[in-house]
Amino acid sequence: MSKQLGFHVNSANCAGCKTCQIACKDRANLEVGQLFRKVVKHEDGGWVKQGSAWVSNVTAYWLSVSCNHCDNPACVNVCPTGAMHKRAEDGIVMVDQDRCVGCQSCVWACPYDAPQYNPDLGKVGKCDFCADRLADGKRPVCVDACPFQLISFGEIEKLDQEKGGTANVKGLANPSRTKPNLRINPPKGAISSPMGGER
Amino acid sequence: MNIHDLPLIIYTLCLQSAVGIYVVSRMMAWTQTEKAQRMRFMWLVGGLGVAGVIASTLHMGYPWNAALTMTNLGTSWLSREIVLTVSFGVAWLISLVFERQEAGKVETRNGWAILTSLIGLGLVFVMSMIYRSTAFPAWEHGSTTVGFYATAGLIGTAVVFAGNCRKKAGEEPKGLSALVIGGLAMLALQMVAVASNGVYLGSAGPEAAETAALLAGPYAVFYWARVILVVAGAAIVMPLAWRRWAQQKVTSLPGLAGALVALVVVGELVGRVLFYATRVKIGL
Numbered sequence: 001m002s003k004q005l006g007f008h009v010n011s012a013n014c015a016g017c018k019t020c021q022i023a024c025k026d027r028a029n030l031e032v033g034q035l036f037r038k039v040v041k042h043e044d045g046g047w048v049k050q051g052s053a054w055v056s057n058v059t060a061y062w063l064s065v066s067c068n069h070c071d072n073p074a075c076v077n078v079c080p081t082g083a084m085h086k087r088a089e090d091g092i093v094m095v096d097q098d099r100c101v102g103c104q105s106c107v108w109a110c111p112y113d114a115p116q117y118n119p120d121l122g123k124v125g126k127c128d129f130c131a132d133r134l135a136d137g138k139r140p141v142c143v144d145a146c147p148f149q150l151i152s153f154g155e156i157e158k159l160d161q162e163k164g165g166t167a168n169v170k171g172l173a174n175p176s177r178t179k180p181n182l183r184i185n186p187p188k189g190a191i192s193s194p195m196g197g198e199r
Numbered sequence: 200m201n202i203h204d205l206p207l208i209i210y211t212l213c214l215q216s217a218v219g220i221y222v223v224s225r226m227m228a229w230t231q232t233e234k235a236q237r238m239r240f241m242w243l244v245g246g247l248g249v250a251g252v253i254a255s256t257l258h259m260g261y262p263w264n265a266a267l268t269m270t271n272l273g274t275s276w277l278s279r280e281i282v283l284t285v286s287f288g289v290a291w292l293i294s295l296v297f298e299r300q301e302a303g304k305v306e307t308r309n310g311w312a313i314l315t316s317l318i319g320l321g322l323v324f325v326m327s328m329i330y331r332s333t334a335f336p337a338w339e340h341g342s343t344t345v346g347f348y349a350t351a352g353l354i355g356t357a358v359v360f361a362g363n364c365r366k367k368a369g370e371e372p373k374g375l376s377a378l379v380i381g382g383l384a385m386l387a388l389q390m391v392a393v394a395s396n397g398v399y400l401g402s403a404g405p406e407a408a409e410t411a412a413l414l415a416g417p418y419a420v421f422y423w424a425r426v427i428l429v430v431a432g433a434a435i436v437m438p439l440a441w442r443r444w445a446q447q448k449v450t451s452l453p454g455l456a457g458a459l460v461a462l463v464v465v466g467e468l469v470g471r472v473l474f475y476a477t478r479v480k481i482g483l
Contacts, residue, residue: 040483065483078332080277081267099267102260105277108333111481122260173334173481 004071004091005129006156006181008163009064012188014150016041016062023145024066028125034116036127037066037142042171061187063171064151066142067114067127068180069093075106075115075126084115084124091181092129100124111173112180129153156181204475206258211326212354212471213251214284215347216464217244218319219355221291223381225312227359227374232305237298240362245295248288276328283322290315323347335478337410340399346392346474350467352385353433357463360437361456364444372444372452379441386433393426409479418477421469428466432459 016039024037045058073093075084083099084106086092095115100123106115107124115124130140138144143151152163159165165183167175172184224240231237256262269285271278294315297308327344360378400411414422440455 038483063483074332074334077274078277078329080269080271080275080281081264082271083264083267099264100261101264101268102262103258103268103277104260105275105329108335108480111334113480113482117260119260124260171483177334177481 002089003155004157004181005069005153006091006159006183007066007068008152008154008159008165008183008185010148010150010152010163010185011061011063011169012185013148014039014062014064014187015148017147019145019147020064020142020151023141024127027130027141030116030125031118031120034118034125036114036116036125037064038113039064040171044170059188061171063169063184064142065112065172065182067093067110067129068112068167068178068182069129070181071179072177074109074111074178078105078109080105090129090134092131093126094128094131095124095126097121097123097125111177156183159183201475203258206254206256208468208471208475209254210251210258211347212350212468213247213254214287214326215323215351216354216358217247217251217291218287218316218323219351219353220244220247220358221312221319221355222316222351223355223359223378224362225309225316227363227378228312229309234298234301237305237308240359241291241295241298243358244291248284248291252284252288276325276332280322280325280329283318283325287315287318287322290318320348323351334481336403336407336481337396337400337478338474340396340403342392342396342399345388346396346470349385349389349392350470353382353389353429353463354467356382356385357432357437357459360440361460364440364452364456375441375444379437382433382437386429389429390426404481406479406481410477413477413479414473418473421473425466425469425473428462428469432462432466436462 018039021035021037021039025035028036030036040063041060042063043058043060045056047054047056069092073086076086076093080103081099081101083096083101085094085096087094102117102122102124104117104124107117115126117124130138133140140153143153152159160183163183163185165185167180167182167184169184169186220240221244228237228239256265259265268281269278272282294308294311297303297311302308324344327347330338330343331340333339356378360375360382363372363375363378397411400407436455436459440452440459443449443451443455
């Protein structure tokens with residue numbers, strides 16, 4: 001593979017406005033119940049004992065997640081027709097609608113809820129990294145839409161060098177499952193559990 | 200339960216039953232030479248297989264692409280399942296023709312039955328691996344495979360036992376004691392699957408814990424009903440029927456045979472509905 005594209009999301013500053021989610025849904029013209037990018041709230045924490053006192057360390061933060069175009073995509077592995085495939089030139093995971101049988105194996109396999117079943121078509125759709133926009137030299141709509149410019153995209157190695165981040169945050173699946181090309185600037189409480197113990 | 204799971208419930212139960220009945224009936228027919236004896240249960244196996252396959256197509260959103268589903272054998276357990284389902288169907292059909300035409304020696308037909316049985320048992324394994332390759336932690340455990348084999352074995356022994364009990368007047372039921380032992384072994388295997396799954400759910404993360412909470416809470420009645428039904432069928436009714444036969448009290452055998460099949464099949468159906476209804480996915 002010549003390169004691997006990925007997303008970086010600065011969740012530490014995300015206000016949960018969902019503009020990225022709406023822009024994506026609008027571009028893909030999705031029906032109610034289908035989202036290629038979704039913004040979800042993760043809540044954690046509680047009362048913990050410190051010395052003789054009980055203190056609250058409740059935390060909540062927003063995670064904006066789409067397909068992570070994983071290095072080991074579970075959706076591609078389980079697809080019986082080969083409709084779900086990973087492009088060699090940029091690592092984007094795409095669905096060939098002409099081959100999809102609508103078995104939803106990919107929906108069951110993806111720990112990020114990226115493949116979305118469209119009951120009207122009887123087929124699955126998902127984030128394609130706005131491949132048509134990339135081909136025209138534009139940015140993915142979620143990147144363009146974020147009013148705080150918290151979503152970045154590019155070659156994952158460059159994102160790692162320039163922005164860092166991790167996919168190993170509470171609220172997301174363990175990244176060892178599929179090796180997602182997602183990096184998050186983690187909000188407070190997203191790495192170590194307020195309830196005690198590392199993630 | 201999601202209504203869209205119904206085709207998969209029917210498919211998995213029908214195909215596992217077909218495999219179980221085929222394997223057990225061929226074992227019982229091993230030393231038989233008479234055509235009528237060797238043909239027993241063959242049509243039932245085929246009927247269950249056809250019913251399961253028809254149900255499975257209802258799960259596909261766009262079945263017109265079904266011909267492409269065998270093209271990812273390298274990594275897709277579903278592709279492998281479809282290949283093995285077709286293979287089992289073809290092998291069963293050849294077995295049926297062999298027995299109907301009484302083609303070749305009994306040993307040759309037994310040899311083909313072994314091959315068909317191995318394909319069927321392979322199908323059950325592959326079927327379980329589809330579920331173990333998902334993002335539902337409750338399914339990602341070896342107990343899924345053990346449970347699927349136990350379902351095939353329980354329904355297989357129960358149906359063949361019942362069929363042998365309902366033979367025509369004058370025919371002496373054969374092999375009932377072996378079937379009772381087989382049924383108890385399959386029941387023990389199913390209980391091992393249920394117990395090991397319960398232990399696993401307690402240590403496999405928050406989603407598995409949610410499944411455990413569902414099984415202990417809103418679905419507890421169904422959970423225990425399933426256990427009681429299969430135990431009543433395989434550990435009480437089947438030995439009771441065998442005892443009645445040993446005491447030559449054969450008039451009650453048909454009734455007990457019907458009760459046995461009803462208890463085991465309904466128990467396994469409830470278990471399969473629970474399997475789907477209590478899954479909790481890793482996700483957002």
